[in-house]
Amino acid sequence: MKITVFEQDSAFDTLKSEWNELLHRSASDLIFCTWEWQSTWWRTYQAGDLCIVTCRDENDRLVGIAPWFIHHLDSERVLRTIGCVDVTDYLDIIADKNHLEDVQRCFAHFLYEHHDRYDRINLCNIPEQSPTCVSFPQALRALGFKADLVLQEVCPVIHLPDNWEAYLESLDKKQRHEIRRKLRRAEAEAKLDHIVVSAEHDIDKMIDQFIQLMRASHPQKAKFLEDPKNLAFFKNLLPLMFERNWLRLSFLYVNDVLTAAYCDFDYNDHTQVYNSGLIPTENAHLSPGIVLLSYNIRDAIARKKTVFDFLRGNEVYKYRMGAQDTRVFMLRARLHGDLPEPKVDSVLAPVE
Template identity: 35%
Template sequence: MLRPSGSLHAGTIHRLEPSLKEKALSLHLVPPPSPSPSPFSPPPEWSDLLSRMVPPTPFSTWEWQALWWKHFGQGKEWLALAVRHEGRVIALAPFYRDDQGNHLRLVGGEDLSDYLDILCQPGEEARVWELILDYLRSRPSGLEGLDLHCLPGHSPTLEVLPRLARDHDHAVRVELEEGCPQIELPATWQDYLLLLHRKDRHELRRKMRRAQSAPISLRFRQCSEEECAREDIKSFICLHRKSRPEKEGFMDERREAFFAEVASVFTRRGWLRLYTLEHEGGAAAAMLCFDYQGNVMLYNSGYDPAFSSLSPGIVLIANCLQDAISRRKARFDFLRGKEDYKYRLGGRDFPVYRIVVEGT
């Protein structure tokens, strides 16, 4: 039975009974985001633990996870856990029960989030995962294991969780899921160009010159304010659907509503920029980027195939890179996907993993 305990917001976290074997720690259930009064105001403990992640990512913010749950949580069971030590929250594990009902996954969904993990005070990962595994071994509501996607290559979870799970005779599978090409940004645009292979550098310059000298005038514009984002996200979604048939299939009505709300909430926080390559009659290409904690992340893009001869997508990325360098950003992250252009523009793979733990 659940009974009230301490809370992130008073009365909202419930201690799990019976008490677990790690007496110094206690495990609690965290209710899902409430639609009122302000679902996108993060609990202070969430923000504090997020700030300790190295590096923190927008996909682990309360805002992203609350929005994902609002739009995609139907039919799923929220089972987020908080770990307390002497009354203080030292870890948050934002889990939900999958559609099959037997595994815990991380809120955010592997099809929309690029990096996911628990939020944990550094140095406490082993004790926290031990407690979570102990809870799962009690087989609450028939849970059988964990299926964790999008774990970044530097996550302590990758070292701690498999070892602890194997120590308790669980079947464990660790898989390289995908790579996220990244660029460590230099001080100047010219320094960036020197990072590229000679052929790729020549090709990028050629495409930028061709776009600049095209009969139709193309103009680079960026939006980081909520007011312009309301219109620019519509243009982005339209171009995303136009780009390729698989992108049109991806951008269904639920995802369209999700991205529109992400644009609104994230521009309010200063975490999102929409970049557009415009012509007199509209937009030739658009990109949605996260601007978070000193890094720029290219989340998704779209272009009008009518302008494909001008390589508007590559030209827009080049302008975005110039902007990131001028604003002294540390890293440009292409996020998941092994498209060739990411590597021709200087990306180097950063690995992302999946851990499956069975037999809890």
């Protein structure tokens, strides 16, 4: 196979026409691995030295993309996946399913032959069902690397049934009662308007409204948005997701007051809950966040989605809505020396 290394931002323009087509042929067809996400993240954060590695077969067809960069810390150079770690929930090597092992061996050989460019490897946010969790550490070990997988975090998901009533019946009796009670109370005591942004709306205005609610919902989110790069990432990414029909931006108005919002992604047959916003002081007794979330789950079922994915984090409300954990891992490797002990002993925080 032919290996090519791209070290300039122009790589994204060069690979644009082939990137997503390969992604659809891979076992890693994730919204976070799309050309749109990856290019936006890189152009926003510029987090190190770009190192995108591609593989082509004997017919010059693109069969593999390793979207990597080298992050320079004070005392070492760490090879990471574009998107690591905070604003991206799943990441992976992109490899044609029919060439998976060959591609991963090629990428492992590249890392071996160019080990002088970095000190260690940290590939974050790999979903547990990815072939990378098994085959890539094996390919690295075959070349003398020390490699392991560290449980990084959990992504609770709901496997959606065919109808809303079946979903409610799948819940614990207490939680089923709570959801029904909160919906009845809110709908009886207030005028509710559930809006999903569509082509008839001013998308830029609606994104600004969402960011305002996100900022108001929690001090940590407000602090996150104080970073100009984080704010720029949202403002650059969300219109692009909307253009591709991947963005599901929903709002709940309570008595004509904008109160709650969710930023979800629709990709393949999954709905993914990326972020949320809430005015905590507005109609809190009516549980507007849970009401809107319930509407969105019901809407996903009606649109024949099979998975409602809360993405990373083990917040209690996700389990109350019926979610069950899936896991994401970090692949750590180095050619010389021992791997450091993980810096955390919990799945609640990323491993550096």
